[in-house]
Amino acid sequence: MTAFAEPVLHDRLERQAHNRVLVRGWLYVVLLMLFALVFVGGATRLTESGLSITEWKPIHGVIPPLSDAEWQEEFEKYRQIPEYQQINKGMSLDAFKTIFWWEWTHRLLARGVGFVFALPLAFFWVTGRLERSLKPKLVGILLLGAFQGAVGWWMVASGLVERTDVSQYRLATHLTIACIIFAATMVVARGLAPHSAPRSSPETRRFAGILLLLALIQIYLGGLVAGLNAGFAYNTWPLMDGSIVPGDLLVQQPWFLNFFENAKTVQFVHRMGGYVLFAAALWHVFAARSADRGSTHARRAVVFFHLVLVQAAIGITTLLTVVDIGWALLHQAFALVVLGFAAAHWRATRGSYPAETGVVVRS
Known part of the structure; x- marks a missing residue:
C-alpha cells in the first residue's frame, strides 16, 4: 500500500463507520415503531377491535371521521358485518368509537412505519451512505412491509362476510410476517454494530x-x-x-x-x-x-x-x-x-x- 493510499483508506473507513452509526440509529427507531405496532395490534385483537374498519383505504383511510355524520356512516358499515349482527348487536356509537380508534391507531402506525423506513432509506441511498451489500437487504425488508399491508387487509377481509372474527390462519400469518420484519431489521442493525x-x-x-x-x-x-x-x-x-x-x-x-x-x-x-x-x-x-x-x-x-x-x-x-x-x-x-x-x-x-x-x- 502506498503512502498516499493509506490516509485515503483511513478516511473512507472513518466515513463508513460514521455512516453505519447513522443507519443503525435509524433502524433502531424502526424497531421501536415495529414493537409499538405489534403491541397495538395485540391490543386490537384482544379488545376485538380489528373488524371495526370495514374498508381498506391506504391513503384516504388516514383521516378518521371528523363529524357526527361521518361517524354514523362508519358505524353503519360496521352494522352490516356478522360480528355486529351476531355478537355486538345494539352497540352504542360511543362503544363503536372505542374499538374504531384501536384499529385506526394500528393502521396509522403501520403507515408510519412505512414512511419512517422508506424515506430515510431513499435519503441514505441517494447520498451514498449505504454499503452495496445492505441495499438488497433493506429493499427486501421494505417489500416485505408492503406485502404485510396487503396481508393485513386479507386477514381483516376474512371476518367481514361469513365469520364473526378473522381466520386464525391469516392472523398467524400476519403476526409472523410482522415478526420476520422485526427480526430481519434487528439482524441488519446488529450487523452494523462494532463487535x-x-x-x-x-x-x-x-x-x-x-x-x-x-x-x-x-x-x-x-x-x-x-x-x-x-x-x-x-x-x-x-x-x-x-x-x-x-x-x-x-x-x-x-x-x-x-x-x-x-x-x-x-x-x-x-x-x-x-x-x-x-x-x-x-x-x-x-x-x-x-x-x-x-x-x-x-x-x-x-x-x-x-x-x-x-x-x-x-x-x-x-x-x-x-x-x-x-x-x-x-x-x-x-x-x-x-x-x-x-x-x-x-x-x-x-x-x-x-x-x-x-x-x-x-x-
Whole structure:
C-alpha cells in the first residue's frame, strides 16, 4: 500500500463507520415503531377491535371521521358485518368509537412505519451512505412491509362476510410476517454494530440460528392460539384437561387439521413449543460455555435463557388468569423481546458486516 493510499483508506473507513452509526440509529427507531405496532395490534385483537374498519383505504383511510355524520356512516358499515349482527348487536356509537380508534391507531402506525423506513432509506441511498451489500437487504425488508399491508387487509377481509372474527390462519400469518420484519431489521442493525468479540464457534453459531427459528415458530403457534381464542379453553398448568397429554387431540378429520383448527390441540402444541424452546435455550447455555468459554457469546446465551424463562412465566400467568388482557399484552410484547434478542445474538455470533472501503459520501 502506498503512502498516499493509506490516509485515503483511513478516511473512507472513518466515513463508513460514521455512516453505519447513522443507519443503525435509524433502524433502531424502526424497531421501536415495529414493537409499538405489534403491541397495538395485540391490543386490537384482544379488545376485538380489528373488524371495526370495514374498508381498506391506504391513503384516504388516514383521516378518521371528523363529524357526527361521518361517524354514523362508519358505524353503519360496521352494522352490516356478522360480528355486529351476531355478537355486538345494539352497540352504542360511543362503544363503536372505542374499538374504531384501536384499529385506526394500528393502521396509522403501520403507515408510519412505512414512511419512517422508506424515506430515510431513499435519503441514505441517494447520498451514498449505504454499503452495496445492505441495499438488497433493506429493499427486501421494505417489500416485505408492503406485502404485510396487503396481508393485513386479507386477514381483516376474512371476518367481514361469513365469520364473526378473522381466520386464525391469516392472523398467524400476519403476526409472523410482522415478526420476520422485526427480526430481519434487528439482524441488519446488529450487523452494523462494532463487535468486541470475534466470531463464535460454528456450533454456537448454528444453534443460535436454530433458537431464532424456534422463537419464530412459537410466535406463529401463539398466533393460532389467539385466532382460535384457544387460551380460554384450558386454564390449568402444568396439567391440561387433567393430564400432561390430554385426550381428543386428533378428533377432527383429516387429522392434520387439528393442529390448526382444534383449539385444544393448538393450545397443547403451543405449550409443547414453549417447553422445546426452554430446553433448547438451556442446552445452548452449556454448549456455548463449552465451545466459547468466557466469551460474550456464552454470556448472551445465559441472558437468552433467562429471557425465555421470564416469557414462560408470563405465558403461564396469562393462562391461569384466563387471558387477562394486561398479561396477554405483556406476553405478546415480551415475545418480541425474546425474538429480537435471538436475532441479535445470532448475528453477533457471525460478527459485523465486512467493511466496504468503496463507500464515499457525495456532498
